[in-house]
Every structure is written in structure tokens, then in C-alpha cells.
Amino acid sequence: MNPADTAVDLPDPDLIQVQTMDEITVKFAGDSGDGIQLAGQKFALLASAAGETVRTLPDYPAEIRSPAGSLGGVSGFQVRTGSAGIYTAGDRIDLLVAMNPAALRSNLGAVKANGIIILDESAFTAANLAKADFSGNPLEDGSLRDYRVFPVPIGKLTRGALKSLGLSNKQTSRSRNFFALGLICWLFPRPPAAVEAWIAQRFAATPELAKANHLAFHAGWSYGETAEYFVNPVRVAVDPQRRTAGVYRFVTGNAALARGLVQSARRAGLSLFLGGYPITPATEVMQEIGRYRDPDVRMFQAEDEIAAIGSAIGAAFAGALGATSTSGPGLSLMGEFLNLAVIAELPLVVIDVQRAGPSTGIPTKSEQADLLQALHGRHGESPLPVLATAMPADCFDTVVEASRIALRYMTPVVVLSDLSLAGSAEVWREPTLDELPEFTVHRAAASADFQPYRRDPETLARPWAVPGDPGMEHVVGGLEKAIDSGAVCYQPENHAAMVQLRHDKVAGIAREYPASTVHGDADARLLLLGWGSSFGPIREATDQLRRHGHSVACLHLRHLNPLPRDLGELLKRHRAVLVIENNSGQLWQLLRAEYLLDLQRLNKVQGTAFRIAEIADAAASLLETLA
Amino acid sequence: MNPTTVAPITAAEPPTAPSRTDFLSKSTPRWCPGCGCFGVLKSLTATYAGLGMPRERLVTISGIGCTSRLPYYTATYGFHTLHGRAPTVALGVKLANPELSVWVISGDGDALAIGANHTLHLLRRNPDIKMLLLNNQIYGLTKGQASPTSPRGMVTRSTPYGVPDTPINPVNLALAAGATFVARVADTDGAMMEEVFAAAHAHRGVAFVEVMLNCVTFHDGAYAKITDHETRDDYALAMRPGQPLLYGKQQRKALVADHGRILALPLGDAEAVPEQALRHDPQSADTGLAQQLALMGPPDLPCALGIFRQVQAPVYGLDPKHDQEA
Numbered sequence: 001m002n003p004a005d006t007a008v009d010l011p012d013p014d015l016i017q018v019q020t021m022d023e024i025t026v027k028f029a030g031d032s033g034d035g036i037q038l039a040g041q042k043f044a045l046l047a048s049a050a051g052e053t054v055r056t057l058p059d060y061p062a063e064i065r066s067p068a069g070s071l072g073g074v075s076g077f078q079v080r081t082g083s084a085g086i087y088t089a090g091d092r093i094d095l096l097v098a099m100n101p102a103a104l105r106s107n108l109g110a111v112k113a114n115g116i117i118i119l120d121e122s123a124f125t126a127a128n129l130a131k132a133d134f135s136g137n138p139l140e141d142g143s144l145r146d147y148r149v150f151p152v153p154i155g156k157l158t159r160g161a162l163k164s165l166g167l168s169n170k171q172t173s174r175s176r177n178f179f180a181l182g183l184i185c186w187l188f189p190r191p192p193a194a195v196e197a198w199i200a201q202r203f204a205a206t207p208e209l210a211k212a213n214h215l216a217f218h219a220g221w222s223y224g225e226t227a228e229y230f231v232n233p234v235r236v237a238v239d240p241q242r243r244t245a246g247v248y249r250f251v252t253g254n255a256a257l258a259r260g261l262v263q264s265a266r267r268a269g270l271s272l273f274l275g276g277y278p279i280t281p282a283t284e285v286m287q288e289i290g291r292y293r294d295p296d297v298r299m300f301q302a303e304d305e306i307a308a309i310g311s312a313i314g315a316a317f318a319g320a321l322g323a324t325s326t327s328g329p330g331l332s333l334m335g336e337f338l339n340l341a342v343i344a345e346l347p348l349v350v351i352d353v354q355r356a357g358p359s360t361g362i363p364t365k366s367e368q369a370d371l372l373q374a375l376h377g378r379h380g381e382s383p384l385p386v387l388a389t390a391m392p393a394d395c396f397d398t399v400v401e402a403s404r405i406a407l408r409y410m411t412p413v414v415v416l417s418d419l420s421l422a423g424s425a426e427v428w429r430e431p432t433l434d435e436l437p438e439f440t441v442h443r444a445a446a447s448a449d450f451q452p453y454r455r456d457p458e459t460l461a462r463p464w465a466v467p468g469d470p471g472m473e474h475v476v477g478g479l480e481k482a483i484d485s486g487a488v489c490y491q492p493e494n495h496a497a498m499v500q501l502r503h504d505k506v507a508g509i510a511r512e513y514p515a516s517t518v519h520g521d522a523d524a525r526l527l528l529l530g531w532g533s534s535f536g537p538i539r540e541a542t543d544q545l546r547r548h549g550h551s552v553a554c555l556h557l558r559h560l561n562p563l564p565r566d567l568g569e570l571l572k573r574h575r576a577v578l579v580i581e582n583n584s585g586q587l588w589q590l591l592r593a594e595y596l597l598d599l600q601r602l603n604k605v606q607g608t609a610f611r612i613a614e615i616a617d618a619a620a621s622l623l624e625t626l627a
Numbered sequence: 628m629n630p631t632t633v634a635p636i637t638a639a640e641p642p643t644a645p646s647r648t649d650f651l652s653k654s655t656p657r658w659c660p661g662c663g664c665f666g667v668l669k670s671l672t673a674t675y676a677g678l679g680m681p682r683e684r685l686v687t688i689s690g691i692g693c694t695s696r697l698p699y700y701t702a703t704y705g706f707h708t709l710h711g712r713a714p715t716v717a718l719g720v721k722l723a724n725p726e727l728s729v730w731v732i733s734g735d736g737d738a739l740a741i742g743a744n745h746t747l748h749l750l751r752r753n754p755d756i757k758m759l760l761l762n763n764q765i766y767g768l769t770k771g772q773a774s775p776t777s778p779r780g781m782v783t784r785s786t787p788y789g790v791p792d793t794p795i796n797p798v799n800l801a802l803a804a805g806a807t808f809v810a811r812v813a814d815t816d817g818a819m820m821e822e823v824f825a826a827a828h829a830h831r832g833v834a835f836v837e838v839m840l841n842c843v844t845f846h847d848g849a850y851a852k853i854t855d856h857e858t859r860d861d862y863a864l865a866m867r868p869g870q871p872l873l874y875g876k877q878q879r880k881a882l883v884a885d886h887g888r889i890l891a892l893p894l895g896d897a898e899a900v901p902e903q904a905l906r907h908d909p910q911s912a913d914t915g916l917a918q919q920l921a922l923m924g925p926p927d928l929p930c931a932l933g934i935f936r937q938v939q940a941p942v943y944g945l946d947p948k949h950d951q952e953a
Contacts, residue, residue: 303748307715314719467704467727470683475698477707
């Protein structure tokens with residue numbers, strides 16, 4: 001039977017009576033096998049296609065498949081959509097879709113008072129309640145009285161909708177996520193035709209699944225429309241600023257990192273070589289590169305992180321843009337090779353998608369605690385540039401700048417991203433290659449007196465002669481180099497001079513930074529200063545405080561080494577500076593040492609990002625003390 | 628030179644074939660006088676000169692150790708990398724530019740202790756990279772500690788009461804890793820080194836060559852029985868493809884298999900080589916016999932030298948290029 005023959009005609013969402021909101025935060029939560037990520041992603045894409053500003057944040061269980069219905073197996077996908085000023089996936093949840101008691105238990109604390117909870121009451125069995133540590137049934141004991149709860153028998157209704165297909169209970173239960181998606185697409189009116197077309201395309205290889213999901217989606221939509229007791233549809237105000245024409249894609253931080261590497265190499269006219277080794281939460285970067293069939297974009301899955309960076313250094317020696325992607329434990333293993341890249345002066349981009357440490361720590365939780373490792377985690381005097389990413393799409397721009405620096409200055413560069421950006425997504429128009437900044441590549445011109453360490457007077461970069469270039473055969477390595485000739489040299493004055501040259505080369509990069517600009521008043525009483533993924537909550541907290549009349553500005557650092565040359569003067573303009581980090585105060589410590597200023601700090605090391613309110617509250621308290 | 632072309636008398640000197648010295652750098656080697664590394668450097672540069680490749684397309688990559696200083700003494704591109712990690716850098720170089728001829732120079736501590744993981748994966752992946760393992764059974768640069776190939780019981784500065792563990796047999800390890808070209812040579816036999824190095828270069832895929840290297844300072848005479856003029860006939864066996872495995876004075880000893888064990892069978896002065904004598908087949912898909920030959924050695928059996936295995940297999944990084952762009 002053709003599902004289209006049996007489905008009800010869906011009304012035009014434009015004809016439905018709707019209420020309008022500036023923004024809304026929706027969370028889909030269920031068992032890791034419930035298709036939560038897929039439903040959440042589709043909902044986010046639909047919101048984005050409608051012109052809304054969207055941020056998403058997935059949260060996965062640490063284990064691949066915990067026992068069904070257990071608290072450890074809860075998978076979630078949070079979507080925040082709104083008109084403008086959206087920089088995070090939201091502090092608290094307006095609408096929770098909970099597919100079982102464990103999903104309710106895990107997320108209830110984040111739901112706003114009077115928030116909407118839609119739950120699959122078919123899944124609230126005695127066994128599932130026990131697995132989620134509920135002593136009674138929250139649907140019956142009044143414990144949810146502070147919320148607007150809509151129990152929907154999603155499991156039962158999905159089975160009913162799919163009855164004609166003759167599937168097993170297990171098979172029909174796989175379409176529950178599409179029932180939920182249908183219901184939510186009625187609630188936030190989305191054009192159903194787009195979802196139908198997507199289902200047909202996505203499940204083209206398994207027509208029976210396409211039929212089942214199509215029917216479940218329709219059933220969910222119809223339920224929303226028919227069920228009298230349900231809330232009215234909610235429309236989110238569309239971003240009034242029209243977007244620049246171009247191809248937009250929904251991009252996660254990790255996908256943007258990978259794309260940034262590929263496009264950097266193309267812009268520079270080089271091939272890209274990424275050596276990688278699987279590690280949460282960086283693995284998607286190497287996987288993305290591995291999908292390319294372009295012979296000039298190569299991913300090598302190595303036997304460990306040491307081999308990953310070693311192969312990238314080899315490729316850089318042979319004339320490619322070398323890169324590797326890892327997380328904290330991998331960066332620890334790479335330290336010795338990073339030093340080799342420092343002394344051999346080869347272009348290399350090292351991406352660290354940080355996670356909670358120390359040691360294995362909490363691999364599926366986020367932290368910004370690798371800053372000092374990136375700056376100092378090597379023996380000897382070993383300076384290298386360190387950059388940090390602020391938003392998913394910013395991962396692209398940051399990697400492009402890191403690649404430019406690596407090639408222009410012949411140096412390894414560390415890029416710090418983190419788990420909360422890795423899987424988080426935003427809508428983004430990719431710049432064309434022509435729109436990317438120009439790249440300088442120091443390929444050596446053949447000359448009779450070629451010297452591998454004779455430096456460019458401006459950048460102090462050494463020339464890049466690669467195997468295959470005739471007449472410039474030379475040996476590089478980890479032993480100290482003589483100035484210009486690059487021959488092995490243990491002479492004391494030469495060593496001191498080379499240490500200074502390597503320092504000056506990296507310090508000189510700051511000459512080319514654009515001027516630092518604060519968001520808000522340049523002479524605000526309080527400056528909120530951050531780096532990395534705390535950008536979103538800091539920015540929104542600043543906007544919120546300013547709306548309430550507080551004298552607050554914010555500044556976000558992409559360049560952590562070398563620091564911007566105007567930073568010291570800028571910090572002195574404010575009565576107080578609050579340094580906000582998901583670590584115990586690493587940047588704070590660096591800035592106090594560098595500028596001898598008594599900066600304040602706000603730290604959170606819980607494996608989760610700052611909430612906007614946490615920053616706004618701390619800033620407000622600090623402002624009171626300044627009065 | 629092409630005999631049909633008559634060069635005008637006024638022309639510049641005709642190009643001469645490159646010589647070994649064209650591949651030597653101006654740096655003076657700083658190995659101990661009498662070190663086996665001198666012989667290896669000589670044979671390797673002679674091999675380089677005979678490859679018909681321009682100097683700039685050769686890359687010599689090493690780890691850390693006495694033997695790993697070798698790239699500084701060649702006139703090719705070179706990379707003196709980290710302890711144990713040369714295979715990783717070499718793979719990156721080769722994948723980035725498959726036109727290059729990439730040679731890894733390593734030692735027993737470098738390749739079999741700190742870098743054993745990389746050695747194993749280099750060999751099993753089968754990239755077109757040539758790896759020489761200069762095995763002197765000792766740490767030289769740090770002045771005389773036991774290495775993974777030091778024999779059990781050997782007294783070194785780090786094992787004053789004797790080496791307490793079992794050494795690795797490098798050829799056996801390479802065979803177990805699935806290396807497609809595996810050989811063993813002695814540092815005293817320049818002719819065999821050049822022959823085997825050239826064969827390694829010609830092989831399409833990874834080539835692993837153990838060089839039995841004498842350390843005059845910390846482990847002198849480790850291979851004396853196998854290399855000394857007086858004893859080598861009885862303790863060294865040069866393997867030749869398709870030939871019976873014979874050794875001894877006038878080749879009067881044959882290797883035979885007895886219930887899976889290899890035994891030496893003395894032959895009479897005029898006795899023909901018996902049918903049961905083992906024959907060398909480096910192209911055998913089964914590495915069983917090669918592994919048995921790799922493990923042989925004094926005092927009961929000779930040490931096998933030459934190419935143990937040479938088979939064709941898909942080469943990593945040289946598969947047909949992908950033709951579409953993502």
C-alpha cells in the first residue's frame with residue numbers, strides 16, 4: 001500500500017492560528033537507540049531553512065549502547081532557534097520531548113518552570129520507571145505539577161499507524177522518533193512536504209522503513225492537530241536580516257575544522273596531508289578528511305598519535321600542508337614530535353579538540369584545560385603559535401588562519417577547539433576559495449648558495465626546499481642548527497641566538513593581527529574576557545547585562561600565543577576584568593603574569609559549558625562590588 | 628654512452644655516470660674507528676649511485692642512535708627524526724610524494740625497542756619504503772646498555788648480572804609482520820650489501836634489511852663466528868633463490884628437514900646434493916621455512932644471509948589514484 005494514499009492531507013502551516021516567540025529551546029531525549037539525534041538534526045535543519053538562527057548541542061552517552069531504558073543510555077539533542085542574538089544552544093529547556101522515564105529524569109532539572117514536557121507515556125512502564133530510579137510514576141504522583149505535561153502514547157499510536165505494514169513491535173518502535181518529529185513539526189509549523197521528501201530520499205535503500213517513517217510522521221502531525229487539549233502552534237520570529245546569497249550548510253565544529261584544512265591547502269596551492277588516530281571528541285575531523293576522493297587531500301589513519309603527527313611532519317618536509325587532529329591525551333603523546341617541528345621549522349597544523357581531563361578523564365565532556373599544555377607542554381625553549389575557536393563556523397576561519405601562519409612562518413601551530421563545539425552546529429555560508437585570504441608559501445628558489453636556515457628578514461621564516469628540488473639537498477633534524485647553514489651546531493652563542501630567533505619569529509606573528517575590538521562600550525566598567533567555546537554564553541550574558549543597563553563589554557581572544565599587542569592597554573581601560581574559562585584559571589594566570597594586572601576570574605570545571613545566567617550573575621555581583 | 632653519437636671535440640665533458648662520492652656529504656663521519664657503520668655508508672652510497680636516480684629524489688631518514696647519524700653523511704635529502712619514529716616520518720614523506728625513493732636507517736634500540744610499534748606497522752602496511760636495521764645488539768650512543776637484540780646473559784652496563792630476557796630476532800619479526808621483502812646481510816660483506824640494497828630498491832613494496840653490525844667499542848665481535856675468515860664457512864650460509872641450502876668448506880653441508888626441524892647433513896667429498904636438501908624459495912607464500920631459516924645460528928647451525936622473502940602484494944599509497952573530488 002502506498003503510504004501517500006492512506007495519509008491525511010496536512011494543512012498549510014500558514015493557515016494555522018499560531019503564537020509568536022523570539023526564541024525557543026527544544027530538547028529531544030530518549031534511549032541511544034531511539035533515533036534522537038536524527039530527529040533533532042532534522043528539526044534544526046527545518047528551523048534553519050525557515051530563516052531562523054539555530055544552534056544545536058548533542059549529548060551522547062559515554063557507552064555505545066547502555067542497557068535500554070537506563071539512565072546511562074540517554075541520548076539528547078538540544079536545539080535553540082530564534083530571530084537574532086543566538087550564540088548558544090540555550091541554558092534551559094522550553095520544551096522537552098522525553099521518549100522514556102530515564103530521558104525525563106536526566107533532563108528535568110534543565111526544564112524551565114511551566115515548561116512543556118511531551119513524553120511517551122507508553123514507555124512509562126514499571127520496569128522503565130525502575131531503571132530510571134523513579135519510586136512512583138511521575139505522571140500520577142503530582143511531582144511534575146510545575147510543568148505543562150502532555151503525555152502522548154507515542155509507542156502505541158506509532159504501532160497503530162504502522163499496523164498495515166505487518167511489522168514487529170521492535171520494528172515499529174524504531175519509527176517512534178518520526179512520530180515525535182511529526183508532532184513537533186505541527187507544533188512549530190514546518191512544511192511537511194520537505195520532511196516527506198527527505199524521508200523518501202534518506203531511506204530510499206529500505207522502502208519499508210521509508211513507508212513506516214512516513215506514516216509515523218503523519219500520525220504525529222495529525223495527533224497534534226486533532227488532540228484538543230494540546231497547546232497552540234508556536235512560530236519563531238524570523239531573523240529580520242536577510243542572509244547573503246550563497247550555499248548555506250549546517251556545520252558542526254569538527255566538520256568546519258576539517259573543511260578549513262582542505263580549503264587552506266587548496267588556497268595555498270598545496271596538497272593536504274592529515275595523519276590521525278581515533279580519539280573522542282576529535283575523530284570526526286579525520287573521518288571528514290578521509291571522505292575526500294581528491295588525490296591532493298589525504299588522510300592517513302596511523303597506529304597511534306605519535307605516528308599521526310610524525311607522518312604529518314614527514315609530509316610537510318615533502319612539501320604538503322601537514323596536519324593532525326587529536327584531543328588532550330593525544331596532544332600529550334605528540335609533545336616530542338611538536339618539538340621536532342619547532343626546531344625543523346616545518347608548516348604543521350595540530351588540532352586539539354579538548355575534553356575533560358586529566359588522563360582519560362571524562363572523554364564525552366567538555367573542558368578548556370589544555371591551554372597550558374599547548375603553550376608549555378614541551379621540553380626546552382619551544383615557542384609555537386596557539387589559536388582557539390569560538391563557534392562551530394569559527395572553527396573554519398580559525399583553521400584557515402592557523403594554516404596561513406604555519407605556512408607564512410614555517411612553524412607548527414596548535415588550534416584549540418573543544419567538545420562543546422565539536423558536535424555543536426550552526427548554519428554557515430562557506431566562503432569561496434577567492435574569498436579566503438591570500439597564502440604566502442616560502443618555497444625556496446634554486447640557487448647555488450642555498451642555505452636551509454637563511455631567514456626571510458621580515459617573517460624570520462626559513463625557506464622551504466623539498467625533496468625533489470634539485471641542488472638544495474639538505475638534512476633537517478632535532479639537533480640544534482647553525483644559523484643560516486642549518487648544520488649541526490653545539491656552539492653556546494649559536495644556541496642562544498637560535499633560541500632567540502625562534503622566539504622572535506613566533507612573537508612577530510602578532511604584528512599582523514587586526515586591532516582587538518571589544519563588544520560593547522570601549523570604556524565599560526567591567527570587561528568579560530574569554531577564549532574558546534565560552535564565547536557564546538559570554539556574548540549573550542554581555543548583551544543581557546547591557547539590556548539591563550549595566551556597563552559591561554566583552555572581548556574574546558582567538559590568539560593565545562602570541563597575545564595581541566594591544567591587549568595590555570585595552571585591559572587597563574576597564575575598572576575590572578573577569579576572565580571566564582572552563583578550567584581553573586589558565587589564561588587568567590598567563591595574563592596576570594604578562595601584564596601584572598589584578599584580573600578577576602570565573603571558572604567552571606564540571607565538564608559542561610557555562611550557562612548564560614552563571615556568567616551574568618557573576619558579572620552582576622562583581623559590578624556591585626565596584627560601585 | 629651511445630656509440631652512434633660522435634661528440635664534437637669542442638663540447639664540454641660528457642656527463643659521467645654518478646659515482647659513490649657524489650652521494651657523500653662534506654661532513655666527516657664521527658663513528659668510532661672500525662665501526663661497522665662505515666661499511667654500510669659505503670655500500671649504501673654505492674647503491675644510491677647505481678640507481679640511476681637524481682640525488683634530489685632520494686631521502687634518507689633516521690631515528691636516534693649511532694647508526695641514525697648516517698643521513699648527515701649522505702648528500703641526499705635527509706631527516707634525522709626522533710628515537711624510534713623514523714618509519715612514521717618516512718611514510719608521510721612517501722605518501723606526500725610517491726616519486727621519491729625513501730630509505731629508513733635505524734638501529735636495534737631504535738626500531739625494536741622504542742619504535743617497535745612503528746616498525747611493525749610499516750612492515751605490515753607495505754609502503755614502497757626501504758628500511759635498514761643496523762643491529763649491533765647494544766645501545767652505543769648512551770654507552771653500552773642492553774638492547775632488545777642483546778643475547779640472554781650478556782653483561783652490559785645496564786645488565787651487570789646478565790641480560791635477563793629473550794632477544795628479538797629481527798628477520799623473524801619482519802616475516803611475522805608480513806613484510807614483502809626481508810633480507811639479512813653482514814656489515815663486512817660490501818658486495819652482498821650492495822646486491823641486497825639494490826634488490827630492495829627494485830622491490831615494489833616495503834623492504835626490510837637487517838645488517839649485522841659490529842660495535843667495536845661496546846660489543847666487539849658479536850658476529851665474529853659468522854664474519855671471520857676462519858669460521859664463516861661453517862657459520863654463514865648465503866641463500867640463493869632456487870638453489871639448495873648449502874654451506875661449509877666447499878659447500879659440503881646441506882640443510883634438510885627432519886620432522887619439521889632443520890638439520891645439517893654433512894656430504895662426502897664427491898657426494899651429490901641429495902634430493903631431500905632444502906631449496907631456497909623467497910617467493911613462497913608460506914613464510915614457515917623462511918622463519919625457521921631466520922632463527923638458525925651458531926653453534927649448531929649456520930646463520931642464513933641474503934633474501935629470505937620477496938613477494939608481491941598491494942603497495943600502500945600507490946594504489947590507483949582516486950579520480951573524483953568530494
